[in-house]
Amino acid sequence: xxxxxxxxxxxxxQHDGPVESDVMPRLVVEFPGFRPRWEKHIESWEGKPxxxxxxxxxxxxxxxxxxxxxxxxxxxQHAFDxxxxxxxxxxxxxxxxxxxxxxxxxxxxxxxxxxxxEAFVPFLGPKSxxxxxxxxxxxxxxx
Numbered sequence: 731x732x733x734x735x736x737x738x739x740x741x742x743x744q745h746d747g748p749v750e751s752d753v754m755p756r757l758v759v760e761f762p763g764f765r766p767r768w769e770k771h772i773e774s775w776e777g778k779p780x781x782x783x784x785x786x787x788x789x790x791x792x793x794x795x796x797x798x799x800x801x802x803x804x805x806x807q808h809a810f811d812x813x814x815x816x817x818x819x820x821x822x823x824x825x826x827x828x829x830x831x832x833x834x835x836x837x838x839x840x841x842x843x844x845x846x847x848e849a850f851v852p853f854l855g856p857k858s859x860x861x862x863x864x865x866x867x868x869x870x871x872x873x
Contacts, residue, residue: 747819750827754785760812761805764792782823786831794840798849807853814855829861837865 748756758768771780771788789809797806816828840847854862 747821748816748824749821750782750823757789767792782827783831786827787835790832790835790839794843810853814858817857833861834865
């Protein structure tokens with residue numbers, strides 16, 4: 731610890747926010763109810779890493795299939811707050827993971843449920859809302 735104060739100024743320009751490998755461990759810790767689904771997911775990959783996008787899809791299913799339908803609104807909000815935090819503070823890879831892996835997946839998956847993707851709009855923080863609207867514009871343009 732001794733010479734912590736002697737770091738040159740440039741060190742502060744390095745990115746020290748969350749990186750991709752931080753995302754899933756944090757979700758597993760903060761959402762104990764996610765663990766059974768997560769463990770099944772890990773087993774199904776037989777010890778091979780499943781890639782971040784496959785991993786976060788499991789979390790999307792947890793929100794859309796487990797949390798929201800059981801009325802665990804505070805936990806849903808916590809998940810979206812965390813995604814907002816990652817969009818603000820994560821590196822480029824983390825931001826893409828949240829936009830494409832989480833938000834786009836959630837839109838697609840929730841659209842197939844009775845409650846629809848609109849159910850999740852109230853949970854969005856400002857950055858998430860921006861990404862959400864962009865995704866919607868993009869998918870409307872494709873049709």
